[in-house]
Amino acid sequence: MDDKVLIAKRVALELKEGNLVNLGIGLPTLVAKYLPAGMEVFFQSENGIIGMSALPEEGMEDQFLIDAGGAPVGAIPGAASLDSALSFGLIRGGHLDVTILGGLEVDEKGQIANWIVPGKMIPGMGGAMDLVTGARRVIVAMTHTAKGVPKIVQKCKLPLTSVRRVDLIVTELAVIEPTAEGLVLREVAPGVTEEQVVAATGAKLIIPEYVPTMPVQEEPAVAAVA
Amino acid sequence: MEKVTGLSRAVEMIPDGASLMIGGFLGVGTPHRIIDELVRQGKKNLTIIANDTGRPELGIGRLIVAKQVRKVIASHIGTNPETQKQMIKGELEVELVPQGTLAERIRAGGYGLGGVITPTGLGTMVAEGKQTIELKGKLFLIELPLHADFALLGAHRSDYRGNLEYELTARNFNAVMAMAADKVIAEPEEIVPTGCIAPDEVITPFVLVDHIIEQERRVYGR
Numbered sequence: 001m002d003d004k005v006l007i008a009k010r011v012a013l014e015l016k017e018g019n020l021v022n023l024g025i026g027l028p029t030l031v032a033k034y035l036p037a038g039m040e041v042f043f044q045s046e047n048g049i050i051g052m053s054a055l056p057e058e059g060m061e062d063q064f065l066i067d068a069g070g071a072p073v074g075a076i077p078g079a080a081s082l083d084s085a086l087s088f089g090l091i092r093g094g095h096l097d098v099t100i101l102g103g104l105e106v107d108e109k110g111q112i113a114n115w116i117v118p119g120k121m122i123p124g125m126g127g128a129m130d131l132v133t134g135a136r137r138v139i140v141a142m143t144h145t146a147k148g149v150p151k152i153v154q155k156c157k158l159p160l161t162s163v164r165r166v167d168l169i170v171t172e173l174a175v176i177e178p179t180a181e182g183l184v185l186r187e188v189a190p191g192v193t194e195e196q197v198v199a200a201t202g203a204k205l206i207i208p209e210y211v212p213t214m215p216v217q218e219e220p221a222v223a224a225v226a
Numbered sequence: 227m228e229k230v231t232g233l234s235r236a237v238e239m240i241p242d243g244a245s246l247m248i249g250g251f252l253g254v255g256t257p258h259r260i261i262d263e264l265v266r267q268g269k270k271n272l273t274i275i276a277n278d279t280g281r282p283e284l285g286i287g288r289l290i291v292a293k294q295v296r297k298v299i300a301s302h303i304g305t306n307p308e309t310q311k312q313m314i315k316g317e318l319e320v321e322l323v324p325q326g327t328l329a330e331r332i333r334a335g336g337y338g339l340g341g342v343i344t345p346t347g348l349g350t351m352v353a354e355g356k357q358t359i360e361l362k363g364k365l366f367l368i369e370l371p372l373h374a375d376f377a378l379l380g381a382h383r384s385d386y387r388g389n390l391e392y393e394l395t396a397r398n399f400n401a402v403m404a405m406a407a408d409k410v411i412a413e414p415e416e417i418v419p420t421g422c423i424a425p426d427e428v429i430t431p432f433v434l435v436d437h438i439i440e441q442e443r444r445v446y447g448r
Contacts, residue, residue, distance in 0.1 A: 046325065047251040047277075048395040063254070064382075064396040070252035070305065081394050083401035083429070084251075084277070085333045088326030092346060116351075122313070122322075123304025124278075125352070130326035133346045163349035 001218065003143060003172035006189060009034045009216045011100055011141050011170050015041050022046060022091065022131060024101035025069040028141050031100055042076075044096060046087050046127040051079025068127065091127070092134035099135035101128060103142040103169075105156045108203045110165035110178025112140060113158035125161065132162035144171035150202030152176065152183070173197050175214060182206050187214045229388050231437040236411050237263040239437075240376055243296075245273040247332065247374040247403040252278055252305060253285035255396030257380040257413035259439060261285060265292050273297040275332070275374055277325065277399050279306040293317070299372065301325035324352060327369050329402055335371035336405025342369040377407035381430070384414035385421065388435030389428040397429060404430040413439040 001009075008030035015021060015031075019041045023029050032054065035041060043052040045067045052067060053074040061072035082090070090096055105113040112132060115125040132138050145151060152169065169176040174197045175187035184206045188197055190213055198205055237260060240246070250256025264272075265288050272295050279300055280287035287306045289295050297319040303309040312318035323331065330342040343366045347353050357368040379400045382393040390412055392400060404410055412435050 045395070047254075048398050062394060064393040066252065066254050066395055068251075070254075075394070081392070081397055083397045084325070084329040084399045085402050087398075088329050092326050092344065121304075122310055124300065124302040124322045125324050126278075126302040126304075127325040129324035129350065129352065130346045133348075134326075159351045160349060162346075 001216075004030060005034075006172050006214075006216060007141050007143075007170050010175065010214050011139055012036065013215065014137075014139055014168065015039070015098060017041070019097040020044055020050065020090070020095065022096055022099045022135065024099070024128070024131075026102050028100040028102060029069075031141065044087070044090065045073070046091065046131070048082045048084060048087050049075060049079055050082065051076040088127070088130050091130050094134065094136055096131075096135045098137045098139060099131040100139045100141050101131060103140045103151060104146075105151055105153050105158050106140055106142075106166065106169055106178070107153050107156045108182055109155075110183070111156055111163060112138075112161050112166050113156040114161050116159050118159065128161050132166065133164055137168075138164070138166040140166050140169045142169070142171060144173045144197075144200050150200055153202040154204070173200055176205070184208065185211055187212055189214050190216070229435065229438045230386065230417065230440050231411075232440050233259055233263050234267070236260070236437050236439055237267055237269075239409070240264070240269055242269055243271040244269070244376060245275065245374040247372075247377040247399075247407055248274060248276040248286055249377070249379045249398065249400030249403050250276065250280075250285055251395065251398040253280050255380045255392065255398050255400055256280065256285040257378045257411075257439070258285060259442070260378050260411065260413050261288055264289060264294065268292075268294070270294055271296045273299070273374075275299045275372055277328065278302040279309040281305050282308050290318070297321070299323060299328070301328050322352075327352075329399065331369050331372040332399065332402045332406045335373040336402060339371060341371060343367070344369060372406060374403075374407040375409065377403040377410045379404060379410065379412045379430070381412050381414040383416050383418050383423060384412055384435070384438050385418050385423050385432070386438075387420050388412065388432035388438055389423050390414065390430035390435065391423055391427050392429055401429055404434045409436045410434055411437045411439065417441055
C-alpha cells in the first residue's frame with residue numbers, strides 16, 4: 001500500500017460520526033477519501049465554509065468556492081458560509097472536533113513545528129497556529145522521515161507552531177501518542193517491526209508490552225477507477 | 227449620497243503611502259478591478275493588510291510584482307514567491323500573523339476594542355516582544371488592533387445604498403475589514419436596486435460602505 005494511503009486510512013479511523021474536521025493541505029486532504037462507509041463527518045475549511053466536499057465533477061467548479069489551499073471544492077446540501085472571524089472562532093473556541101495536519105518535526109513533548117524553515121521556506125503559518133492551539137484534537141499525519149532523517153525528534157529545532165501537545169502522530173510506520181510521560185508507541189504498520197520504528201525515530205519511545213498492528217484494510221483487488 | 231463611483235476616480239482617492247486592507251483569500255473575494263487600477267495608476271509605498279499576497283499574476287500578487295508595496299501584514303505568503311524574494315532582499319517588510327489572530331486584530335480595530343487576548347502564538351516566534359497576560363490561571367498573548375486608511379472589498383452584490391452580500395468562500399476577510407478602515411470601497415459583481423437584498427441577507431450594512439465601484443461598461447454595438 002502507498003505510504004500516504006496507509007496514513008490516510010489509519011487517520012480516517014480516528015474520526016467519529018458527526019465530527020467537525022479540518023484537513024490541512026497535502027496528505028491530510030486524502031483522509032476524506034477513506035472515511036468508514038456510512039459515516040458522516042463534516043469538513044470545515046478555514047477560509048470560510050462548513051460542509052466542504054470533493055468537487056463533484058469537472059466543469060462544476062464554482063469560482064467562489066475553494067479550500068484553504070486555493071483548490072476548487074464542492075459543498076454538501078446544508079453547507080454554511082463563514083467569515084474569517086467566525087471561522088477561526090470555531091477553531092479557537094473549541095468547536096472544531098479534529099484538525100489533521102502535516103508536520104516538519106514533532107518532539108518528545110508532543111510539540112509540532114510545521115510552518116517555517118528559517119532562511120529557506122517562509123510560507124507563513126496561515127491557520128496552523130490557531131488550529132493546533134484551538135482544535136479539540138490535533139492529529140499529525142506525516143511521513144516518519146524526510147530523506148531518511150527522522151521527523152520525530154527529541155526537541156524541535158524548527159520554530160514551533162504551538163506549545164500545545166498534539167494528540168496523535170500517524171506515519172507510514174507507526175501510530176504514536178504523545179503523553180505527559182513521553183511518546184508512546186501505540187501501533188506499528190503492517191509488516192513493520194518495533195525495532196524498525198525505533199531506528200527511524202529520533203526521540204525516545206515508550207514501548208508497551210503489547211503493540212498491535214494498525215487495523216487498516218488492504219486496497220480492494222480491483223481499484224475503483226472513479 | 228451617491229456612492230456609485232467610477233473605478234479610476236475611486237482609486238485616485240488613494241494616495242501613495244496609504245494603508246489598505248484588501249479582502250479575499252488566494253484571490254477569491256478579492257476586488258480584482260481595484261487592484262488592476264492600483265497597478266495602472268502606479269500607487270507607491272502601500273501597506274497591505276490581507277490574508278495572503280495571492281500569486282504573482284493573481285490579486286494582491288500583482289501589486290507585489292510591480293513593487294508598489296512597502297509593507298505586508300498577512301498570514302500566508304507561500305503562494306507568491308515574489309513576496310519572499312523581496313522580503314529576503316530587504317525591499318519589502320513582512321509581518322506574519324496567524325490567520326485567526328489577523329481576523330481578530332482587524333475585528334478589534336473595527337469594533338473599538340483595545341486588543342485581542344488569545345492563546346494562539348504563545349511560546350512561538352509570534353510572541354516575541356509581545357505582552358502576555360494571565361487570566362484565571364491561563365496565559366494569553368496580547369495582540370494589538372489593526373486599522374487602515376482604506377478597506378477594499380470584493381462583494382457579490384451591492385444595492386445602491388451599499389448593503390453587501392458575499393458568495394460562499396468569498397466572504398472571508400471582507401466582512402471584518404468593512405469595519406476597520408477610514409474609507410471603505412466595495413467592488414461588487416453586480417449593483418442591484420435598493421431593497422433587492424433583504425435585510426436578513428445583508429452581511430455588510432450600507433453605513434459602512436463609502437463607495438461602490440461602478441459596474442464595468444460593456445459596449446456590444448457600434
